[in-house]
Amino acid sequence: MSERLGADIDAWRAAHADDAAETYARARAALDHDRFNCIRHRFALPPVESSRAGDGPLAGVPCVVKANLAVRDEPLDCASAILAGYRSPFDATVVERLRAAGARILGSTNMDEFAMGSSSECSVQGAVIHPRDPERVAGGSSGGSAVAVAAGLVPFALGSDTGGSVRLPAGFCGVVGLAPTWGRLSRFGLVAFASSLDRVGILAREVDDVAQVFDLLAGSDPRDATCATEPVAAARADVDAGVRGLRVGVVALDALAPLVAVQREVRDDLARAAAALRRAGAHCQGVELPELRGALAAYAVLADAEASTNLARYDGSFYGARVEGEDLTATIRRTRSAGLGTEVKQRILLGTWALARGWGERTYRRAMRVRASQRAAHAALLHEVDVLLLPTSPTTAFARGSRAHDPVRMREADVFTVGASLCGLPAVAVPGGDDAQGLPLSWQVVGRAFDEATVLRVARFLEQLR
Amino acid sequence: MEFRTQDLVALERLAGLELGAEEREELRRRLTRLAELLSELDAAEPLEGAAQPIEYPTPPLRPDEPGPVLDPEFLLRTAPAREGDHFAVPRALPPKP
Numbered sequence: 342m343s344e345r346l347g348a349d350i351d352a353w354r355a356a357h358a359d360d361a362a363e364t365y366a367r368a369r370a371a372l373d374h375d376r377f378n379c380i381r382h383r384f385a386l387p388p389v390e391s392s393r394a395g396d397g398p399l400a401g402v403p404c405v406v407k408a409n410l411a412v413r414d415e416p417l418d419c420a421s422a423i424l425a426g427y428r429s430p431f432d433a434t435v436v437e438r439l440r441a442a443g444a445r446i447l448g449s450t451n452m453d454e455f456a457m458g459s460s461s462e463c464s465v466q467g468a469v470i471h472p473r474d475p476e477r478v479a480g481g482s483s484g485g486s487a488v489a490v491a492a493g494l495v496p497f498a499l500g501s502d503t504g505g506s507v508r509l510p511a512g513f514c515g516v517v518g519l520a521p522t523w524g525r526l527s528r529f530g531l532v533a534f535a536s537s538l539d540r541v542g543i544l545a546r547e548v549d550d551v552a553q554v555f556d557l558l559a560g561s562d563p564r565d566a567t568c569a570t571e572p573v574a575a576a577r578a579d580v581d582a583g584v585r586g587l588r589v590g591v592v593a594l595d596a597l598a599p600l601v602a603v604q605r606e607v608r609d610d611l612a613r614a615a616a617a618l619r620r621a622g623a624h625c626q627g628v629e630l631p632e633l634r635g636a637l638a639a640y641a642v643l644a645d646a647e648a649s650t651n652l653a654r655y656d657g658s659f660y661g662a663r664v665e666g667e668d669l670t671a672t673i674r675r676t677r678s679a680g681l682g683t684e685v686k687q688r689i690l691l692g693t694w695a696l697a698r699g700w701g702e703r704t705y706r707r708a709m710r711v712r713a714s715q716r717a718a719h720a721a722l723l724h725e726v727d728v729l730l731l732p733t734s735p736t737t738a739f740a741r742g743s744r745a746h747d748p749v750r751m752r753e754a755d756v757f758t759v760g761a762s763l764c765g766l767p768a769v770a771v772p773g774g775d776d777a778q779g780l781p782l783s784w785q786v787v788g789r790a791f792d793e794a795t796v797l798r799v800a801r802f803l804e805q806l807r
Numbered sequence: 808m809e810f811r812t813q814d815l816v817a818l819e820r821l822a823g824l825e826l827g828a829e830e831r832e833e834l835r836r837r838l839t840r841l842a843e844l845l846s847e848l849d850a851a852e853p854l855e856g857a858a859q860p861i862e863y864p865t866p867p868l869r870p871d872e873p874g875p876v877l878d879p880e881f882l883l884r885t886a887p888a889r890e891g892d893h894f895a896v897p898r899a900l901p902p903k904p
Contacts (some may be wrong), residue, residue, distance in 0.1 A: 355842035427885050493893070537859055570866045638847040649822060656823065658896045663887035672897040674825035685822060687837050690815070693822040694838070703835045707848040709856025716857055748837050750845050766862025771828045790861050 345695040350550045355767040361401045364446060368403040372495050374450055377470040379431065380486035381417040382416045383448040393551050397443025398557060404439065405489050406499040409448040409456055410541070411530035412436050418534050421454045423680025424661040433530020434562045435499060435541050442557045447495065450485030454682045455652065456501055456534045458482045459509055462745060472514055475780060477738040480510030483542065487514040490544050497545040497554055503535050504640050505758025507542030508770035512733030512783030515772045518544045519551045522790045523765030524569035527562035535647035538762050548771065548801040552577035555793060569791070576794045579800045585622030587799065590726035591615045593627045600634050601756050604736045606776040611732055614784050617806050618730070626726065631718045632711065633756055639711035640759040642753060643696045647706055648695065649692030655680065688749065710762045719764045723789045728799050729781040731757050733770040733783035743772040757785060767793045771800045772807055810835050833893040
């Protein structure tokens, strides 16, 4: 890995290498004055006594992690009442690796309950506030992590991405968000939502910082049997290699009408990125993404089916809160009904329906077939081109409360992110320009499995167009 | 497809939930709305379904050797209820007459 340090992380280290204790105290104080409701828990870390930042590539660099990642001795509640008071007995592997690199994990971030949502409005703590416009959503479900980075509380944060939960809030808040290949980063210590889709993701203001953190976290983990043992191709070393000669498939947005309504400025900004890539020597060609709404439907069925089984463990026996009933069944029902929010209940009920024999079972099997056809279609596209370029979302950040009661409208925000989720492909959201309301636009780059290096290389080029 | 109130009641029983009338109606309405989206799946190609997003070699199992274990006292501190060194869970069987 290159020893060159990243823009924001590097700046942090350079400015504060010799006053670590004071810097640390200032970073903690910033979390205490959280105007955006982006912090879920402030961790009770011991004071830093040495003035030196310590050793490691992230020595002394503060960060936060989403409230569904385990940090030993600290609250782990996924922004849900059902896990009130629960503390993790161990560190997630990615947390261990951050610590080993010298990073200081200051706290956890607000999120949609159990990572289920596209707006970060569905939290027991209330909605995360957009950093530019308090009437807009921050995007979800890793909205707290995106806002903490966008607001400058920390130079980087971890989130999780199941159907776009890192990329969408990164896009809405104007930061970089990477969902690595499924299986590239260990999920030991990530609270499960939908196991065939969940990934740990990285958010920062600069692509170079995302690449640096990715290189430190990637790699196999004997405690996660789904974590790949494929060799890690370091991403940071080539991040500035440029795009000359790369083949870029630019998703044709006109072909999507009327199934997907895309904001005019989103279209214009995609055209601007494609033109810049061409000028820099990339070979751009138009490509069509198949079955976008089918992918959205398949994602809904598969994610919710897996959620209904993964969340069965929250029954008041071993974790968090319990509401006593007259017998075991009543205790389980009352505990879950009181402790889970409406959005989570909706997901569990749809997932239960999808897995019920003779009821939604046929729909579930169809969803698995759509996933297979998505895999085949993406494999064919990524045989022709090196990366796909498309928007992160059809619109910029939408108004708070405007989609809360319409699950289809809410999920339409994910229409450009679920394809890479169903196929486990690495994908990164990169800030583009602003729309007429001054809200961030965002491009998304999707690549081949385990080729984060190329995805981040293209992203690095794009971020310089801002 | 329209979800009916009795469908919700049956699903609640399967899912270990017990909703109030207002929340049940809200969720009935939302699930019916979602069913509109799920109709997109009717056109699914006749392929073998995929349960996994991508394929890669299954990692080898780690060595079957004793290692550190979690501290039982720590785990019990966050239990909803405990009795001595045990998690206290709700009674699953009726008391003996």
